[in-house]
Amino acid sequence: MKTGDILELTIESLGFGGEGVAKVEDFVIFVKGGLPGQVVKAVISKKKKSHAEARITEIIKRTPEEIEAKCAHFGSCGGCKWQNLLYEKQLSFKQQQVTDCLEHIAKMKTPPVLPILSSPQQFGYRNKVEFSFGYANMSIDKTDDEKWVYHDEDPTLGFHKAGKWESVVNIDHCDLISEGMNTVFTRIKEWCLSQDKDVYNQKTNQGFWRQVVMRENHKGEILLNIVTTTGEPFEFFESLRPLLVELNIQSCFLTFFDGVNSYWPDGLIQHFAGDEFIFEEVLGQTFCISPESFFQTNTKGAEVLYSEVIRLLKDVPSKSILDLYCGTGTIGQVVAGADKKKHIIGVELLESAVEDAEDNAKRNGLENVAYFAGKAEKILPEILEQFPKFDVLIIDPPRAGMHPKARKLLSEMGVKNCVYISCNPSTKDGYFETLLLSTVDDNLKKCYDEFLDCIEFKNKSHHKYIMEQLHKLTSPEKPYDFSSDNFKELKDKLIKIFQ
Ligand SMILES: C[S@@+](CC[C@H](N)C(=O)[O-])C[C@H]1O[C@@H](n2cnc3c(N)ncnc32)[C@H](O)[C@@H]1O
Structure with a gap:
């Protein structure tokens, strides 16, 4: 098999990145946009030692689970991957992925996986969205004198194109967010693009408008953050104020960021109008949300997840709990709120998130929680000196997993009960952590x-x-x-x- 070959493939399952997985004599081929049950003709676009990647050229047989995607941008937009697959089927594949990880990575023979829990909403569920400015049409040509020339056309605000991250799909509506957020998106997009400023070009690192980030609570209150490169004073944005009032924007920030990546929290975040926070309720507790703080993006889904944590801890002796990677303290505080006899120690990297967690605890009337700011791998020894014994660990690390030092320290503590929340179960490290910490016996x-x-x-x-x-x-x-x-x-x- 080599790049450019066209093969007839049967898609067997879904990979973690959302691609269909097909096999030729046990050799894995990830097929972009492929759905299990489909028979397709696909061209090999990349061939590596361990696997290949392919693009569909023709669908020979459809699968009965395939449905019409709700969104007109599905396929070209890099956002959603499985909108054309029945939700029940999406769930069963996700559950199978967890089982596969436990079997193949953690080497468990019959992993005891509980039935998957679904999101209460399939659309309009996201409380956070990040739109990017860019060009809908970008191409590159060679001139007669052998020079490369970029063509950037159709400046817009939308989502990055699937597989072509420097270009942006011109979105007019996103089904994952509320109608309120869609209205704000349309009006802010119009305002920005009507100013005499270029959109940011990912290839050249030039241009002014970079991103529009929004967060919304259950009351429909919106925190807006407009990200640009530096160069314009605050006064430049004054003419935006009437629109913010008209759109009833609760809180507005401006972020100035010149970095080449798109990680805007590294920029200068300045409060511009309205309140400095919005507040969200989760299982009866109130949490403040600021532009850069971590908050689960599906609020109703987070309630399902956190209820599961409470259920798992119900029959476990758990007076003292270490809530590692606690963000603004959400999980620990819903647990502490459900049982005031429990004591929670939270550990979080960002000082601003720890300050929010402390404020949240006061707001929620909780005296049984305390927080430490710093890298878990660095400050854990100090914390363990003060609090040598925990009954339970709650671990919700970032996508990359725990630092090996933190993992080692935790495994040495010998805590027998651990709730590990993983947003990336396929990493070897993630499963090693789970296995190590959950199978102490x-x-x-x-x-x-x-x-x-x-x-x-x-x-x-x-x-x-x-x-x-x-x-x-x-x-x-x-x-x-x-x-x-x-x-x-x-x-x-x-x-x-x-x-
Ligand atoms: C997946 S979030 C979990 C947040 C929280 N548990 C929640 O549900 O809202 C991971 C958190 O870990 C924090 N973090 C990242 N690296 C860290 C480190 N080395 N030590 C401590 N916290 C870290 C991030 O700032 C982020 O708030």
Whole structure:
């Protein structure tokens, strides 16, 4: 198989990136836009050692689960991947992906995966959206004297094109956000594009207008953030004020950012009009939302997720909880609100998020929570000195997973109950973390077996290592405390061996 080959493929499943997965004699081919059950003709666009990528040229057989996508921009827009697949089918594939990860990465034989929970809304559910300025038509040509010339046409505000990130699809409506946000988007887009300023060009890193970011709460109040490059004073935006009033914008920020990537929180974020926050309610608790703070993008979906955390902890002795990567404290505070006897320690990188978490706790009348700002991997040892014992860990790390140091520290704590929330279950690290932290008892059994094995083989260094692991897993507070019940089985075996 080589790039350019056209193959007839049967799509078997969906990959984590949303592509269809087909196989030719066990060799995996990711087919862009392919749906399970389809038979397609596809051209190989990239061939690597481990897998290939392909683009559909013809659909030979459709799948009964395929539906008409609601959005006119589906396919060209880089936003949604599965809008043309029945929602029930999307759910069953996502559940299968979790099972596959546990089987293939964590090597579990029959992983006990619970039935998947669905989002209460399939459309209009997003409370946050990031639109980008750019050109709908971008091409590059070689002149007669061998120079490259860029053609940038049709400046607009929309979403990045699928597979062509420097171009922007000219969106007129997005089905994932509310009608209120769509109206604000249309009017702000008109205002920006009517000013005598260029849109930002990702290729040349030139131009003024970069992004329009919006967040909305259940009351329909909107926090608007307009991102531009530097160069214009605040006064330039004065003529925007009447429109903000007309659109009833609750809060408006301006962000000035010259970086080449699109990570605008690295820019200078300035309050421009209205309030400095909007507030959102989740399971009876109130949380403030500022431009850069993390907040789950599907509020009703977050309530389903957080209710599940409360349910999982219901029958677990969990007086002291470590809420790692806690953001503005949402998960810990809904747990603390549901049971005031629990004590929560939250750890979060961003100082601004920790300040928000502290304010949220006051607003929610919670005295059983406390927060620490800093990198988990750095500040955990200090926290563990003050609070050496936790009954439960709640871990909700960023997409890249935990820092190896944080993972090591947590696994050494020997906490037996862990709720791990993963937004990227396919990473090896993510599953390693889950496995390590959620199967402490199995690890313990494995340690017993290895310990007994190495006594037989008289491998002293291995023996010492396992002894240390056993100790950390069972009674971290007292060195080699053989009075702990967890050591009973081992003690009995040792007595027999040494008698
Ligand atoms: C997926 S969010 C979870 C937020 C929160 N649990 C929630 O549900 O709203 C991950 C959080 O981890 C924080 N973070 C990223 N790297 C970190 C680190 N090294 N140490 C501590 N927090 C970190 C981010 O700022 C972000 O707030």
